[in-house]
Amino acid sequence: MRLVGRLAALAVASGLLVSMFAAVHRGARGRERVAAIQRLDEQRAAIEAQRTELLRGIEVLRSRARVVPAAQALGLRLPAEGELVILELRVEAATGAESGRR
Numbered sequence: 001m002r003l004v005g006r007l008a009a010l011a012v013a014s015g016l017l018v019s020m021f022a023a024v025h026r027g028a029r030g031r032e033r034v035a036a037i038q039r040l041d042e043q044r045a046a047i048e049a050q051r052t053e054l055l056r057g058i059e060v061l062r063s064r065a066r067v068v069p070a071a072q073a074l075g076l077r078l079p080a081e082g083e084l085v086i087l088e089l090r091v092e093a094a095t096g097a098e099s100g101r102r
Contacts, residue, residue, distance in 0.1 A: 060066060070079070 071077075
């Protein structure tokens with residue numbers, strides 16, 4: 001009987017040891033994942049900052065204050081009011097509805 005009791009105690013101790021090992025391992029994996037998530041968040045923030053900077057640069061380059069002097073340097077001029085032509089775009093062509101008809 002003493003042997004059965006010792007084996008039972010050994011089994012319980014082994015089970016507790018395995019459970020504690022699993023808990024420690026799980027905690028370590030969790031910390032690794034948290035660190036990975038933090039690195040990804042930092043990368044995302046840096047990319048978003050870069051995107052914002054690029055969009056700001058695009059807006060500066062597209063601005064009238066930038067385009068008009070560049071166009072004038074190329075010999076272009078602003079059209080007079082009578083020279084403006086407004087082109088109308090058909091809705092079918094814009095949505096591609098006619099692309100299926102032949």
